[in-house]
Amino acid sequence: MPVQALQCKECHEQYPLDARYVCDRCFGPLEVAYDFSGLDPAAARRKIQAGPRSIWRYSDFLPFESRPPAPLTTGTTPLLKADRLAERLGLRNVFVKNDAANPTHSFKDRVVTIALAKARELGYKVVACPSTGNLANAVAAHAAANGLESFVFIPADLEEQKILATGVYGTTLVKVRGSYDDVNRLCMELASEREDWAFVNVNVRPYYAEGSKTLGYEIAEQLAFTLPDRVVCPIASGSLFTKIARGFREWQEVGLIADSDKQPVFNGAQGEGCAPVATAFSEGWEICKPVKPSGIAKSLAIGNPADGPYALELARTSGGSVESVSDDEIREGIRLLAETTGVFTETAGGTTTAVLRKLAERGEIDPDERVVLVITGEGLKTLDAVRDTFEAHEIDPSTDAFEALEGTFVRA
Ligand SMILES: Cc1ncc(COP(=O)(O)O)c(C=O)c1O
Ligand SMILES: [Zn+2]
Known part of the structure; x- marks a missing residue:
């Protein structure tokens, strides 16, 4: 597989493929580096086209030596x-x-599929994230599917639909009184204390971003x-x-x-x-x-x-x-x-x-x-x-009522 190392986006210093996200030398962000020189384009194309109907059809371009387990089917959207x-x-x-x-x-299933697969490979049993909503949904669901414990941290004023669609998966849902940036800061502090938690968009962010x-x-x-x-x-x-x-x-x-x-x-x-x-x-x-x-x-x-x-x-x-x-x-x-x-x-x-x-x-x-x-x-x-961007017409259950309503419509 072409995956090679983590590499600093600024000074290009390389690091092993473990849970880290900042460069020790210059504090720049890390990303995954590959060597694609051995890939034959015709063979790569055939492999993609013969691959599964999910993001795993692009395995050669993802940060794993072999295809990891991933119980939900992410990708190949229309x-x-x-x-x-x-x-x-x-x-x-x-x-x-x-x-x-x-x-x-949401597209967050892509990043979470990769982050959780990497978290499992690195031996984590607990995953977590600060989220503006969709990431919370995805982490909670994929953690449930992978049998991992999860903690999701969201701003307290998030849309109710996103809160409900997250809590249902049995995660520990933490509503933080503050903005996303406050939630993110809290999670960065927690990540530095809890070395046995994989925060998908903090300490395993380089893998997450690959999704x-x-x-x-x-x-x-x-x-x-x-x-x-x-x-x-x-x-x-x-x-x-x-x-x-x-x-x-x-x-x-x-x-x-x-x-x-x-x-x-x-x-x-x-x-x-x-x-x-x-x-x-x-x-x-x-x-x-x-x-x-x-x-x-x-x-x-x-x-x-x-x-x-x-x-x-x-x-x-x-x-x-x-x-x-x-x-x-x-x-x-x-x-x-x-x-x-x-x-x-x-x-x-x-x-x-x-x-x-x-x-x-x-x-x-x-x-x-x-x-x-x-x-x-x-x-x-x-x-x-x-809400309130269109009208819903309420009538009694009779043809007369519908025809009376129809009479009020202005046809172009
Ligand atoms: C629906 C949706 N679109 C786009 C984005 C933006 O993603 P990014 O943080 O990668 O810019 C988000 C991020 O939370 C999202 O939930
Ligand atoms: Zn650097």
């Missing part, structure tokens, strides 16, 4: 050609990557081993955004993507209530200034994003941007996607759809571009966002 959405936006080639079609209905690459691989495979022209993707910590690009680059290096020079444009999406990366982008800063989050896009409410500088660099070097949209635009984004594609997304997806709409309305997208809209979560988890 890439839908969204012609009616495209038409509404004056575009011709829009694709919706619907990652709500995962076991716990997001599989979203990039799937998009490329579903486009017949080519890259799209543009990707519009939500940003909280910035990990998913940068890892999709990393997945594309790896496949270009290996030769699985024939066009080795192609650089898709990356547009990041944030809500105005928590837009540290969008602000840094428009101000021309290289790092993000932490903010105190508000607004309805709670899954994206990270005020101090760990991968902010890397997300900024990707947006700039790819010719893209990081944009923010208001809560009303997010609600309209949810409705637009639902009405044109049949996909009901949560506020993160509403944010992403609203950013695509904004870019299209500004005339920044060539109508023939192949655009992938990354939908990362499920609408049933943030139902309040659509």
